[in-house]
Amino acid sequence: MLDTSARLLRLLSLLQTPRDWSGPQLAERLGVTTRTIRNDVERLRALGYPVHATPGAAGGYRLGAGAAMPPLLLDDEEAVAVAVGLRTAAGGSVTGIEETSLRALAKLEQVLPSRLRHRVGALHSHMVPISGTGPTVAADVLTAIAGASRDRERLRFDYTGHDGASGPREAEPHRLVHARGRWYLAAWDVARDDWRTFRVDRMRLRTPNGPRFAPREPPEGGFAAHVARGLETAVWKYVARVTVHAPAEEIAPRLPPSVTVEPVGERTCVITTGSDTPHMLALYLGMLEVDFEVAEPPELVEHVRALAARYARAVGGTSG
Numbered sequence: 001m002l003d004t005s006a007r008l009l010r011l012l013s014l015l016q017t018p019r020d021w022s023g024p025q026l027a028e029r030l031g032v033t034t035r036t037i038r039n040d041v042e043r044l045r046a047l048g049y050p051v052h053a054t055p056g057a058a059g060g061y062r063l064g065a066g067a068a069m070p071p072l073l074l075d076d077e078e079a080v081a082v083a084v085g086l087r088t089a090a091g092g093s094v095t096g097i098e099e100t101s102l103r104a105l106a107k108l109e110q111v112l113p114s115r116l117r118h119r120v121g122a123l124h125s126h127m128v129p130i131s132g133t134g135p136t137v138a139a140d141v142l143t144a145i146a147g148a149s150r151d152r153e154r155l156r157f158d159y160t161g162h163d164g165a166s167g168p169r170e171a172e173p174h175r176l177v178h179a180r181g182r183w184y185l186a187a188w189d190v191a192r193d194d195w196r197t198f199r200v201d202r203m204r205l206r207t208p209n210g211p212r213f214a215p216r217e218p219p220e221g222g223f224a225a226h227v228a229r230g231l232e233t234a235v236w237k238y239v240a241r242v243t244v245h246a247p248a249e250e251i252a253p254r255l256p257p258s259v260t261v262e263p264v265g266e267r268t269c270v271i272t273t274g275s276d277t278p279h280m281l282a283l284y285l286g287m288l289e290v291d292f293e294v295a296e297p298p299e300l301v302e303h304v305r306a307l308a309a310r311y312a313r314a315v316g317g318t319s320g
Contacts, residue, residue, distance in 0.1 A: 004040075004043075007030055007032070007040060008040055008043060008044065009073065010029075010030060011026065011030060011037070011040050011041075011044065012044060012049065012063075012073055013073040014026060014029060015044075015049075015051060015061060015062065015063040016063055016072060016073060019062070020054065020059065020060035020061065020062050021060050021061050021062070022059070022060040022061075023037050023038065023060070023061070025060070026061065037061075041053070041061060049063060050063065050064040050065065051063055051064070052064045076116060079108070079112060079116055080116060080119050080120055080123070082108060083105060083108055083109065083112070083116075083120040084120060084123055084124070086101045086102075086104055086105040086108065087101075087105060087120075087124055089101040094136065094137055094138075094139050094142060094183075095136040095137065095138050095139065097139050135182065135201040136201070137183045137200050137201050141200060141203070141205060142176065142183065142200065144205055145173055145176060145185060145200065145203075145205075146176060148173050148209050149173040149174060149175065149176070151212070152172075152212050152213050152214070152215060153209040153210060153211070153212055153213070154170055154171065154172055154173075154190065154209060154210030154211055154212075154213055155170070155171050155172075155173050155187070155205065155209060155210070156168070156169075156170050156205075156206040156207075156209065156210050157169055157170075157171075157203045157204055157205045157206055158203070158204040158206070159198060159202055159203055159204075160202045161202075168206075169189065169191070169198075170189075170190045170191065170210060171185075171187035171188060171189050171190060171196065171198070172187055172188040172190065172213045172216070173185055173186075173187045174186050174187055174188070174215065174216070174218070174223060175223040175224075176200070177223060177224055177227040179227060179228065179231060182199060182200075182201065183199070183200040183201065184197050184198065184199055184200065184227050184230075184231075185197070185198045185200055185203070186219075186223040186226055186227055188213075188216055195219045195226060197226065197227050197230035197231075229260060236274030236275055236276060237274075237275075237276045237277075238274055238275055238276070238277070238278055238281060238297050238299060238300060239272065239273075239274040239297065240272070240273055240274060240281055240285075240294065240296060240297060240300050241270055241271070241272050241295060241296055242270065242271050242272075242273070242285060242292050242293065242294055242295075243264075243268060243269075243270050243292060243293040243295070244268070244269050244270070244271055244288065244290055244291075244292045245267060245268055245290060245291040245292065245293075246267065246268075246269065246288075246290040246291075247263070247266060247267055247268075247269065248261050248262070248263035248269035249263075251269055251271065251288070251290070254288070255271065255273075259271055259272065259273045260272040260273075278297075278299045278300045278302075278303035279303060281300050281303075282300065282303050282304050282307055285304075286307075
């Protein structure tokens with residue numbers, strides 16, 4: 001049987017997991033009686049740990065949040081994960097936490113066993129960060145957005161678009177996504193009645209938040225895939241929406257994941273794709289070997305007209 005000090009540490013470790021423990025479950029884990037568990041819980045409370053108890057068959061013990069940060073007990077994998085995360089945060093894209101991350105890392109590495117320090121050091125020595133890949137974001141902005149997402153509150157903010165124009169927006173925040181050195185928010189745009197991706201460094205939050213909202217089903221493929229699709233189109237100078245006269249299930253397997261395919265009928269779909277030049281877009285669409293209609297952008301419409309006239313002249317037709 002564990003002595004009292006070792007048993008208290010083991011009990012504290014169990015209570016730090018995100019679940020409720022019944023008295024009999026804890027007693028079985030520690031090899032003691034439920035009376036001993038009750039006494040040990042009182043000892044932890046006397047030391048300042050806020051152990052909450054819920055009565056009833058479905059109740060149990062859980063470690064709650066207190067006025068001060070209690071010591072945390074981490075297993076080997078958790079300790080390595082935290083250390084690597086702190087190293088990354090010290091040189092990451094969230095401003096205001098670099099020095100704090102270094103202080104926390106120094107405390108953690110001081111108490112890490114030698115075997116874990118070697119693992120963390122090996123990981124760090126073989127990780128090559130790329131600095132300056134994107135703008136930084138203030139930590140309080142990220143926490144404010146995450147809090148609104150958690151509490152299901154609409155965000156009100158001013159947003160600066162790719163063209164430099166700024167205007168008020170209102171959105172239902174669902175997930176924060178970090179990609180390509182930047183932070184993005186996947187949210188339901190209230191005015192546009194659709195999913196949108198917002199760069200967090202271009203958001204200027206307004207207070208207070210808006211009304212609460214009911215969570216929505218994620219966009220196709222999930223939030224990460226939604227943001228990835230947005231990033232693919234965002235890097236193109238020309239983005240085209242093209243009506244294709246073929247079933248979506250026939251066209252989709254022939255296209256890369258970055259191309260969005262929306263079915264609009266049994267024999268018709270709309271694809272969203274892009275390129276840096278209208279010429280490359282026109283050649284790409286021609287390779288589909290199906291009939292299509294181009295509505296935008298106007299540069300692509302004019303280029304397709306020019307190509308059609310050129311091909312018509314090549315076979316002795318009129319230039320139209």
